[in-house]
Amino acid sequence: MQVSGTAGDLFALNFSLSSPDIGQLIPRGSGAVFINGKMAGTPRKPELSVVLQASNLVYRDHSVAGLEGGFEGGISSGQKFKGFLQGKGISSAGILLDTTAVEISGTFEEHTMLLQLSSDYGKSQLKAKGGYKEKLWQGELYGINHRSASHGNVEQRQPAQLFAGGNSFKLANFCLEDGEGEFCLNGELNTVEEDFYWQVKGSLNGIALPWLNWTQLLSIPVNGVISGQLDAEGDNKEVVSAKVRFEFPEADFEIVQAEEELRHIKLDDTVITGSLNDGRFLGFLSSSMGNKSLLRLSTEIENFGKFSSAGEDLLLTGDLYIREFDLTFLEPFTGYWVEPIGKMDGSLSLSGSLTQPKASGELKIINGGIDLPYQGVTLEDVTFRVSAEEQGARISCEASSGPGKIAVSGQLQYGGDSVSGDLLIRGEEFLLFSLPEYEIRVTPDARFLFSKDKGEFSGTVKIPYALITPEEMTSSVTVSSDVILVNGGEELVEQQWPVFINMHVQLGEDVRVDGYGLKGRLEGGLEVLDQPDSFLAGTGELSLIDGTFTVYGRSFDIERGRVLFTGGPIDNPGIDARAQKTVSAEEAVGDGYVVGVDVNGLVQDLKFHLFSDPFMEDADILSHLLIGRSTSGSSEAESNLLEATAVALGVTGGTEIGKGLGSILSVDDLHLEGSGEKEDMSLVVGKRITKKLYFGYDMNMFSQLGVFRVRYGLAHGFSVETQTSTEATGTDLLYTFER
Numbered sequence: 001m002q003v004s005g006t007a008g009d010l011f012a013l014n015f016s017l018s019s020p021d022i023g024q025l026i027p028r029g030s031g032a033v034f035i036n037g038k039m040a041g042t043p044r045k046p047e048l049s050v051v052l053q054a055s056n057l058v059y060r061d062h063s064v065a066g067l068e069g070g071f072e073g074g075i076s077s078g079q080k081f082k083g084f085l086q087g088k089g090i091s092s093a094g095i096l097l098d099t100t101a102v103e104i105s106g107t108f109e110e111h112t113m114l115l116q117l118s119s120d121y122g123k124s125q126l127k128a129k130g131g132y133k134e135k136l137w138q139g140e141l142y143g144i145n146h147r148s149a150s151h152g153n154v155e156q157r158q159p160a161q162l163f164a165g166g167n168s169f170k171l172a173n174f175c176l177e178d179g180e181g182e183f184c185l186n187g188e189l190n191t192v193e194e195d196f197y198w199q200v201k202g203s204l205n206g207i208a209l210p211w212l213n214w215t216q217l218l219s220i221p222v223n224g225v226i227s228g229q230l231d232a233e234g235d236n237k238e239v240v241s242a243k244v245r246f247e248f249p250e251a252d253f254e255i256v257q258a259e260e261e262l263r264h265i266k267l268d269d270t271v272i273t274g275s276l277n278d279g280r281f282l283g284f285l286s287s288s289m290g291n292k293s294l295l296r297l298s299t300e301i302e303n304f305g306k307f308s309s310a311g312e313d314l315l316l317t318g319d320l321y322i323r324e325f326d327l328t329f330l331e332p333f334t335g336y337w338v339e340p341i342g343k344m345d346g347s348l349s350l351s352g353s354l355t356q357p358k359a360s361g362e363l364k365i366i367n368g369g370i371d372l373p374y375q376g377v378t379l380e381d382v383t384f385r386v387s388a389e390e391q392g393a394r395i396s397c398e399a400s401s402g403p404g405k406i407a408v409s410g411q412l413q414y415g416g417d418s419v420s421g422d423l424l425i426r427g428e429e430f431l432l433f434s435l436p437e438y439e440i441r442v443t444p445d446a447r448f449l450f451s452k453d454k455g456e457f458s459g460t461v462k463i464p465y466a467l468i469t470p471e472e473m474t475s476s477v478t479v480s481s482d483v484i485l486v487n488g489g490e491e492l493v494e495q496q497w498p499v500f501i502n503m504h505v506q507l508g509e510d511v512r513v514d515g516y517g518l519k520g521r522l523e524g525g526l527e528v529l530d531q532p533d534s535f536l537a538g539t540g541e542l543s544l545i546d547g548t549f550t551v552y553g554r555s556f557d558i559e560r561g562r563v564l565f566t567g568g569p570i571d572n573p574g575i576d577a578r579a580q581k582t583v584s585a586e587e588a589v590g591d592g593y594v595v596g597v598d599v600n601g602l603v604q605d606l607k608f609h610l611f612s613d614p615f616m617e618d619a620d621i622l623s624h625l626l627i628g629r630s631t632s633g634s635s636e637a638e639s640n641l642l643e644a645t646a647v648a649l650g651v652t653g654g655t656e657i658g659k660g661l662g663s664i665l666s667v668d669d670l671h672l673e674g675s676g677e678k679e680d681m682s683l684v685v686g687k688r689i690t691k692k693l694y695f696g697y698d699m700n701m702f703s704q705l706g707v708f709r710v711r712y713g714l715a716h717g718f719s720v721e722t723q724t725s726t727e728a729t730g731t732d733l734l735y736t737f738e739r
Contacts, residue, residue: 004334005038011046013039022057031057031064047074052085065089080107096120108132121214122148128162136165136394151214154178167191181206181225199233209251218321224251232276239305242276265329279303283318294323294344301354310357318350320359327368341378342368351388356414358388370399375436377401395423404441410448418452429464437515441465446503454532455499464508466522470515501530507542520547520558526565538565538573549579554626556581556596572604580611581625595624 005013017035019025037050052069066088073081082105083698090097096119103114109131117124130139144156160174168190175184187200206225212218228246232239248270255263270287281304285297297317303309307675324353327340365382372379387394389411396409406427413420425446433440446459506525513520526540542565547558556579564574580596594613601607610621686696692713699706711721711734719734 009042011041011043013041015039022054023295026059029059031055033057033393041074045074045076045079047079048072048081054562062092063090077108081105081111106131122146122151122566125386130162132165136163136168138163141174148214151211152178157182178208179334179347181208183207195236197233200230201232202230204228204246209248222251223254224248227364228272234305236307238307239276239281242274242305244272244274263331272666276305279305289326289329291323293326293329294321296321296323299350312353314354316350316354316357320350320361322346323365324366337372337374339371339373340365341371342366346384348386349388358393359386360388360393361386367439375432381405400430402434402441404429404431404443406430406444413489420451421449423448423450425459427535437467437470438468453498455497457499457501457503460504460506462506462508463511466507466511468511468513468515496532498532499530500532501528501536503528505540513544517550518544518547518558519550520544522562526561528570529567535569536571537567538570539567540565544577554581556625559596572602574602575599575606583624593624595621597625 001015003013003015005011007013007101008618013037015037016046019033021030022033023030024212031054033052033054035052037048039046039048041047048071050069050071052067054067055065057064057067061511064087067086069083069085071081071083073079073083075081083103085102088098090100099116099553100118101114101116104111106112110129111129113128115126115128115706122154125143126141127143128139128141130137130309140159141162142156142159146154153526154176155178157177158173161170161172163170168188170188172186173184175182175188177183182204182205183203185200185202187198189198191197205227207227209222209224213221214373226246226248228244230242230244231290232242234240234242241613248267251267251270253265253267255265266289268288272283272285274281274283276282279302281299281301283297283299283301285295287295289295297320299316301516302315303313322344325344327344329344330340342365344363344365346361348361348363350357352358363384365380369378369380369382379401381398381400383398385396391695392411392413394409394411396407398405398407398510400406404427406425408423408425410421410423425444425448426441429441430443431439432442437452441464443464444459446457449456449458461616504525504527506524509521509523511522513522521544521706522542522543523545523737524540526538526542528536528538530536542563544558544561546565547561548560549556558577558579560576560578562576564576566574577599578598580594580598582594583592585592591614593616595616596611598609598611599606600609610618610625612621612624616624684696684698686694686709694711694713696707696709696711697706698709705725705727707723707725709717709721709723713719717736719736721732721734723730723732
């Protein structure tokens, strides 16, 4: 910094400041600042001329990319002056401004000011005129406006009076309007030593609710208008008194659900009022959601208004009343797996504190229930009761589904920032699933303990009735709940709320399966154990009683059918089964016989073994099982079926069977295609006529539907295939490549 010149009865001073890094002068600051100026005149009438340039200024979380300014004129009473300050790239407390400009001119007693701002939200302007009189700035704010291509325009309706200086500040008749709505504000602040007193009055008239989104006061998109009034006063310690009233004739909230589906929550005739006197706040809310629904809340809070009050000191009492509350209002919050339908009636009494409220009362769903579409059931006669206690609440919930009911009761405990609970779940013949593939009723007697750290299920679930009729099932691989996902070389450990399961599942007398050609009744039970760091495991045994198995038009008796769970993954149990066909001497027109297959091993590694009485070769056993007679005299298609079945099952001697059958067949392609689990397994027989031309025939082993295929190879890996059956005809363009 440099200063040169003379000072006395006349000033003739030149000064400059050159700081490439202002951080040397201001701790935690940075940037470059350059100032040049001069002072002239007399001590009583000094005149100043200053030029400012700065760049890349940073102080804590505030920054300015560029700054220019200047001032010229007198700095004492009666002297004229003018000045300006322009900034760009300004960031402060999360507010970003592209440009800022301030201009001022006049005298201390009478001057004008202009402030202009531009940002992503649009362009704003403020004008002021006034001056210092009796140690108080008195003047008007006028010409205020905000212009935005996306948010519309806001204009000041009339000049507002502003008084500031010393120990007081006052703003009167400050009003803005956007052509449809209006906002007005009046306020006053007075200080006495270390204390201050304030008063504020405001009003809203038809203000568009989207302004809450544009100003980032609300993240959920909303449409509608708001009107209201606010009148409050207080000091630096408390709000002494207040009155507030807001009205929302219509409000439409937009909630984005999964898969970007947009849902709307609409409120009609909503009114919010509040009053505060002597530390006692009275609040009231009333809203309807159409269809005569009504939500009404009244509250009273003691010790309210003091800025130093803790939440637990604000004692709460009140009532919540619900009449014909439309449950579709809750759909955006419940997801696709839970769809509330119908309406709700009820009332709750409120107590406790503002940070730990308590509720007692009853809620009941009428003319509807809770639809669980993924389970195919609707919970009806739903009733919810809650009773407040000292450190929590007792709750109970009842519902019916199908012919049965379920009841949940228990206790919730409040502690710190979390909630824990102990719930009992009991029911009888409760319809849990009702889907085309299966219908299951349960009689639970279980317990659910939960806290912020974990959840625990234990108890017994009886299944008195189940009908399992699968049409299409997909196989799955169970993974541990603490699986580590690898993404681009980075290990991502999936964090979940841990749930422990220790349940006994007992099958009743009416649990049946009818699918994939398998019919019978299941009985038995198993212990199901699940821990976050392990697989879902099972211990126990299920048996198939009076079972039969039908495939390719042939029916077999299940003499022995056991599913064994020995503590391993529940989706890979052991199988011990025997399916056989007993043919009497009369049916055989000769000696009777028994043929069958034993199935043993784990589900993911099953072993098949053919047997007969009296003894037969495996080829004859398989022939008797599938086509009802020995291999001699079998047609070509029947022989193909035997070969493919033997290979697919991996039965002992399957290769020899293939050799024997293959010697009498003139085909190039013979295999099974599809999955027996999905009942779409087909025998494929094909013959390659030329290098490019292929003929094939598929026979579905379940539906008996035949499909004739013709494939012709084109160049560069492309081929054309036609498929013709009694039900449809189609053509595919195929591309094949090797890697």
